[in-house]
Amino acid sequence: MPLINSLIEKMKIDKILILGLIFIFLFSISVNAVDTDDWMICAKYPNLDVLCGEDNVTLPEKPPVDFIISGAEYRGVVKEKSASITAIYDLEVLKDGWVEIPLLSSDVAIANAKLDGKRISLLTKNGKHELITNEIGKHKLEIDFLVKVYSDVDSNNLKFNIPRTSVSKVWFEIPKTNISVSIASSFSAEITESNGKTYASAVLTSTDLLSMRWSRKIEIPEPEILEPRIYAEVFTLMSIGEGIINGDTTVQYSIVQAGTAHFTVSLPTDVDVLDVTGSRLKDWRVKEDKGRKILDVYLSSEIKGTYQLSVKYEKTLQGTSAVSEIPRIQILGVEREKGYIGIEARTNVEITVTDVSGANRIDVKELPYPIVSRTKRPILLAYKYLKHPYTIILDIKKHEEIPVLSAVIDSASFITLVVGDGKSITKGTYYVKNNRKQFLELDLPPNSRVWSTFVSGGPVKPAKSKKGTILIPLSKSMGGESRVSFPVEIVYITEMPGMGYLGTSDFVLPRVDIPISRADLILYLPEEHDFLRFDGNMKEVKERRHYIPEIPAPTALGGAPSNAMLESQVKEVEEFRGAVQKAAEKGVLPVQVSVPQQGKVYRFSKLMVTEDQRPWVQTIYINSEIYSWFNLIVFLAVLITVLKAMKRLTMVVNIWDWIGRKKSLIILIVILAFIAKYTLPSTFNSALIAAVIALLLGSVYLGYKKISRMGRARRGRRSTESRLKEEIMNEK
Template identity: 35%
Template sequence: MKNFFKFTVTFILVLYLLLTSVMAEEKQGQVTIPLDQFLKLMNSGSNKPATPSIPPPPVTLVFGTGDLSVTPLKDALKVQCKVIFKVFHGGWNEISLISNQAALSQVKIDGEEMAVYIKDGKYTVVYKGAGNHTLDMTYLVSTRRTGNTTSGKLLLPPSSSSNLTLIIPATGINIQVNPSMGGSTVEEEKKTIFKGTLPSAEGIDLSWSLRTVSDNSRQSTGKPRIYAQVYDLLSVSVGSIQITGLVNLSILRGQTDNFSFSVPEDVEILEIKSDKLQTWSVEEGKNNKKLLIFLTEKVEGTQQVTVIYEKPLKNVSSVWTAPFLQVIGAEQEKGFIACEAKTSLEMKSTEEQNINRVDVKELPSALVNLASSPVILAYRYYKHPFVLSIETQKHEELPVLSATIDTAQAVTFVNDDGLGLTKVIYQMKNNEKQFLELKLPEGSEILNAFVAGSPVKPVKASDSKDKRTVLIPLRKSETGENSGLSSFAVEITYKSKSGSFSFLGSKSEILPGCDVQISEYYWTIYLPEGNRVLSFTGNMKQAEGMMAPVNRNLFLNEAKYDKNIAEKIAPSAEMVDIKDKRQLQQTMVQNFTSTTVADNTGRVSGVLPVELYIPQSGQVFSFKKLLVEEGQTPSVIASYVGQSFVGTVCWFFLSLSFLLIIIPGKKGLNRNRLIPAGIVLLVSFLIGKKIGEIFFSSIVGIILGFIYLAIVCNLPGRILNFFKKLEWHKPVGAKYNNM
């Protein structure tokens, strides 16, 4: 029986567990979620690090090299071009092609014809699709013919560079392309073909002319006589010596379309300039290089060629020989040499052969005008060869000011609770400084910032542990009159909390420290009317009378924003007619603080700030300081007494006056004699209580009244009688008599 009972209980428990599990499975449901959420849940449970997001490219599309095939028509050039470009995203892109001065006949992208519209003076298409694409265009540009020369402006498609192939169906043609990165001209099958590389530009100048039969060869029938006048500018910088040779050639008794120059083997030709330049080349020799310059046509008379070449200078502090070119085949060559230093280099000659030193004033103006730095050495030579060896010594450059602040003007408003608003405007000149670093007072919070009238976003210095240091992004000053830098306004507004005013104490106000030297600093402070300021201390000097003077020319020579500031801060006589200096001061400060008027109801990082209005109410005090150094914080400490303190003092003296009146009255003193003293005390109290500015005068009146009462009550005689009753000469231990 007992075993049967155990079996029954066990069977019931097993059955209960089975039923419970079945019911639990029936209660389970099915949940459907989107695939992206499911993948996020799966990824969140794995230990694999999240794949970093790839930042988007800085541009939406880029162009490669273009291939141009140009053939001349009657009055135009037919251009067929092909450009490869790459699109980085699959959205729509607006692609500007060429100027609408050309006649566009066909545009295809990946073989599909595109619709074209004009925007900003250019043919434009829109295209959608990422990846590499091919742009094919066919268009016409106009040409003009003058004599036997045909010229025109070849408009180029958008590309990093272009490979030009110009095919002219004639031989004996001179082709000129400007600008060009080099090219070659060949003649084949009654055609002249020019191939060259063009830089990225909107267009180039293209011209060609037909040579006469006698000009088909580059060799002249008669050898001309060439005379050369050379002006060499030698510019020395760290790492290189650059020579600009201005060669004036005189061709007599013949014509030529080419010139040859001998240049040292350790120099590199940088640029050749001439109004009739076609091409040039360099041939390597045993000791020197040979520079060949070809013109578009034969010339006689005068011709000017500019050759710019460079020699590396491995050791700046060394002695080296100056490289100079020589005109090959010249009957006579003479010239001048000018030497300048691009950096802080000291130059002096160590060897001079067949060359004469001259004064800088004797140099031709054409050579002096080539120099961008002062000419240090000047020479003249009459023939080749000559030798000039120079020793250069580099000196260490000392740091100089890259930014300065001419004037700074600040206005501070403080209310009864000690909450202050301060606006500072810096008139700044900047050459290369990127940020203006300001160290705000303790507990301050910047509200907005403007540079040259435009709002900017102040940032916190990442390498500074001090949270009070903020950076204001700057701009560079533009060049003003007499090649000087023009100033611009940097404006900030911040909020500070220094504690409420008490019964008696001092209140300190501090302006931001700046990492730029300030020549003149002016500060106007508004304090509550209910407190009497006793004195000021600090490193700012209190200014008497007018507030900070404003240099009107400083503002009027600048942009419109600065001019408006000048008119508001320093109104001209035509604008205002105020005789009272204090009223004029109030007007100037009010205009200064309301130059930017708006409401700032919130602060959000990453957005441009709004303008803020600063109230003008209370007692006005002006301060100034000349030459504030970097990092120095202008400060003012005001010692004050509260309105309650003034009332307490007045009530004390009033009570004392009535006490002095009552006491003598009990001894039979005529109170009529005390009426004047009482009137003085009462009037002094009422005036001092009502008008804080004359509080000290009321105190003087009360003291005089107190002295009058003392005399009337014979207070000095009573004091003397009191001391006469004292027995000073009794033996030790004796007691005084009762008075």
């Protein structure tokens, strides 16, 4: 057994050695197959794409271009009519197989070509010299060729097409000196001269044309340092005020030949410079020199061309009325100066010219725009001057001023509600144009109390003057000279005597210290009264009466206002007044108050209410029930009277004789009717209706009576005829 086991173990070792030798032999064969080009591994596989997929072997991609020219260098020697040039290209062929590489244009003469030191031939195709090769990799190509040199009157040049590369260097030798060389599409150009020759080198941008031009240098003399030549045009507006002359001068400079950063202006010594403005202005200073003030203006940098400088100044006069020369402004350091002067009056001064020399008077319409555009006031005098000195002396007279309105009320509207117990609530809105007035002063009617005041929609605190008038603070109107009016609102209550059965009532509006162009009043009067006539300085606007109830009120049967409705109306106003009185406190801003609009509506208007006038309206009233009974009595009386009169007319033989006898009575009736029409219009209407009805009834009665009389006459004639016939028959 031990022998057998040892033999088996030896056989296992021999098997392992044999397997190792076989593995080493096969591995050596595989290594030689990879390293040797003549070996190839062939395998059958159903899908080669899977074998060469993303997870296995990636096949090489086709290059995007066939070749690359990474750099080029051109070195040439210029001769009289041609140039000998050597081009050196760094190539890299990427495509497997034959590749055509276009190089130079066909208008150059190829002398020699070498690829990697070996002579080659180039192909001429499509106007290009081309290199044909099938060798992949990097190469160096050298080409010797000739280019024609073109000459004209004062320069020479050469040019030819080249392949576009990322880097192209040129170097030329020109057998001349004192020449100017320019190479198109180049930078970092260097031009040097040595041994009677000129050498030019440069780096080209990515271009497909090499062009070089050279010509004899032209000596440019050093520029002569020129002094600036300055011309000035002056536009001056003189504003004459009370004891002062304000000047506003604009100088329009024209600067040629050279720039400047300094301007000088001369002014009289009695003139104070207020302000100097202009672009690039750095500083300005005033000094006195030889009886004049010199204004030096400094800019931050030199300027050439046109420049505008503005100077504002003033001259103080001895008084509001004086004889004075206008300030004469002179521009120093200029070749020529001309100017225009416009003179205006800022206040109510009278300006008279006493003496003029060196300046010509022109029409105001001839003044240039820079003067006219600076003022909205009328320009009184205009002058033009072409040189210095000039003199314009004015006689200035100040006249006494007349006070004018600083505020005016364009319109005022009032709404007044009157209740039966005599109380009235009025809301007045004044549309005010104010320049500088501080308060609107109102003299309210007697027994009146203010409830609220608003200005421009905002609450304000009213004050009370020593005279007992109400002062409402005003704001200033906006909009410049054409000011816009703003509303001033006041609501107040007035204690008045109650209305009885018959009487008169006065409705008085506040008196203000500003004239009113137009005042309008809407008057709401109690329903239980009729108002026979209106008097006062406000004219009634004839419109149809209508009702604008805010709160629905119950009415009695038949549509007439009931006592319950009237009591409800009075109660509402009392509650409204009580609420406002509880809210009214000193020093607290008022609340907005709306006046109830309910009752019989009447409208009144007045044009031009002066400060000493108070708009007012007076009415004659009567209880509506009494007035209704009175109108009924008048109606019946007129009806009966006219009927009786028509009955009597039937017994009158001559109507005109009857009218002559009753002439005084008829005139009296006409006068009474005329008075009733304007004092008792409702009564007049009742009487007129009664008269018309009576006339219609009388006419019907007279017609009926006439027809009856005619019928009786016909019957009488018939009976008479029949009786005569009977008598004749009896006689026969």
